[in-house]
Amino acid sequence: MITAELQKGWAKSLLEAAGSAPAPWLEELRSSAGALIDGLPLVNRKQEAWRYTNVEPLLKESFQPVVERPSGYPGEVPEAITPHRLVFVDGWFMPELSDTALLPEEVTCGSLNDAIAAGDERVKNRLGSVADPGEHLFTALNTALVNDGLFLHLPAGVKLESPVELFWLNSGGETPLLAQPRNLVILEPGAEAVLVEHHLPGEGERYLHNGLTEIVLDPGAKLDHYRVQDESEQAWHFSRIVLDQGSDSRYHGITLAFGGHLARTEYNGLFTAEGAHCTLRGLYTVGDDQLQDFHLDVRHDVPHCSSREQFKGLLYGKGRAVFDGRILVAKDAQKSDAELTNDNLLLTRNAEVDTKPQLEIYADDVKASHGTTVGQLEANQVFYLRARGIDEQKAVHMLCEGFAAEIIEHIHLETLREQALARLRQTLGNL
C-alpha cells in the first residue's frame, strides 16, 4: 500500500540529494515545487490517473539523483540519422559526445543548465510556465530537481532542414540512478523543426527516467516530434510532454514505446489561440513484466482547433497496458474538431489492457468522435496467409506488423521508419 509516509519519505530522500541550482531564480522554482510534494495526493489506486498503474515497488526503491554532469560515458553512442546529434547521459547534456556545429547560428540548441548558468532570459521567462509542477508526484519531483536537459530555441521564421536528434543514455553502476531531464522547446512564429528522441538503456539496467518537456509553439510554428522509448526491461520511465500551442501552429507527435518495466507517457496539449492543430500518435508493445501507460489530456479552450489521437497496442505474454485519453472541449470552443482512437491487439490470454477514452464536450457546435477496440488476431486472416504458403509464425508477424504499420507509416523520416520496423520485428521475433 502506498502510504503518505512512503510517498513523502521517498521524495524527501531524493530532494536531500538535489545539489545546488545554477541560478537563484531556479532555486526558487525548485523549492516551490518541492514544497508542493507534501500536499499532493498519493499516487495510488484511489486516484483515477493511477488506478491501473502500480508504482508502489518504485517507491520502495532508492535512487541516486545525478546532480552533476557525468565526467564521461563508458559505452558507445549509437549512430545518428542526422547531422544534429545531442547526447544526454543520466539526463545531462554531453557536449563532447554531441554535434550541433551545423545548426544555423541563430538557433540555440544544447544544455538547459548551461543556458541558465549563462543567464539566458528566455529560459527564465518560460521554464515552468507551461507545465504545472503540481500535476502529480513525478512532475513536482522533476521541477524540484531541475538540473539539465535540452533547451531548443528557434527564432521567428527559422526552418531547420534536418532533424535534431537526441539520445538519452544511462551510465549504470551499482546504485540505481535517477535521470531527471527537463526540456524546454520554443519555436517562435513560423519556425519549423523536427525533433527525434531515442530513450535507450545505454550502460544502465535498473534506473528511473523522469522527464518533463515543455513545448511552446508560437503562431504558425510547426514541430514534428518523434520519440522512441526503448528503455531497459528493468527500467522505470516517466515522460510528460506539455504543449502550449499558439494560433495556426501544428504539432505532430509520435511515441513508439517498446521498452521499460513500467513506462508512462503523458501528453498534455493546450490550444491558446484559434486555428491550431495537434496530432498525437503512439504504438506500444508489452510482454511479460511490462506495463505501458499512456495518459493524454488535450484541451480545446478556444474555437477552431483540431486534434487527432491515434494509439495502438500490441500485447503478448502477461503484458499490461493502460490507455487514458481525454479530450476536453470548453464551452466557447465552437467548431472544434477532435478524434480519438485506441486499438489493442491481445496475442495471449494473459495480456491485459485497461482503456478509457473520454470526451468532455461543453460546446454545442463541434465535431468529435472516439473509438476503442480490444481484440485478437482473426483466425480467417491467419488462415488466408497460411493458405498462401506463409507459415503460421510468419503470418502472425505480418498481421502484427500490419496492425502497427498504421502508426509507423506516419513517421516521415525514412531511416527512422525503417529503424522502428526493425525494432518491432525484434519484439515480434521474441513472441
Add this chain to the structure above:
Amino acid sequence: MLTIKNLHVNVDGKEILRGLDLEIGTGEVHAIMGPNGSGKSTLSYVLAGRDGYEVTEGEVIFAGKNLLEMEPEERAWAGIFLAMQYPVELPGVNNMSFLRESVNAVRRARGEEELDAIAFMKLVRERAELVKLPEKLLKRSVNAGFSGGEKKRNEILQMALLEPKLTILDEIDSGLDIDALRTVAEGVNALRSPERSFLMITHYQRLLDYIEPDHIHVLAHGRIVRSGGKELALELEEKGYGWILEEEAAA
C-alpha cells in the same frame, strides 16, 4: 491428381459432407454445382485445411500424399490453391510485400531460389496485367477497400504467381459483373495446361460459359449425386436442381 474417398465432415457437430467421392485427373477441369447449403464451401475449405472442419471418415489423397495430415501452408507448398469466395482483408499488410512473401515461401519449400525485389517486380507486373489488376492496388493493403471484382482479380493474380497444380475456385463468380467475370475467366484460362487441374465450385451455370469444364458434378446433401459432361450444366440451367434432388429422394 486428387482422389477423395467417402469423405465425411462435421462442422459444429453437424454432418455437412456425407460420403463424398471425387477423382480429378491431371489437367482436368471439374465443376461442382449444387444448391445453397449442399456443402460446396465446406469441401473447398476442407481441401485448403481451414480449422473448424472435422473429418470423421474418409480420405483425401493429393499427388500421392495424405492431404488431411498437412498444414494449410504445406498444402500450398504442395500445389493446392484456394481462390476464396470472400477474400480476407488485411489492413496494414502491403499487397506487394504479401505477394512476394507468398511466392518466395512457396519457392523455398519447393527448393527453388527466392526471387529478389527486381525479378519479383517484373513477374508481378506481367501477371497483374494478365488479370487486369491496376498496379496501384499492388501498393495498397491486401484487399482492404477493394471492390468485389478487384478482390477476385487479386485472388487470380495470386494463383497466376503461385502456379498451383490444383486450383479450387470457390464461387469465384459471385458478385462479379460480366466484364469482371470475363477478365477473371481469361486469367484462369491462360493458366490451363495439361499439368494443371481445376475444381470450380459454383451455384450458377454462367461461369461455365467462360471456363469450360471437362466434368460436372452435382453436390447435394453432402454427396455427389450426379456426374456428367457439359450437357449436364445445360440440363441444370433448364430444369434447376429440383429434378435431381427428387430422383435422389426416390432412389
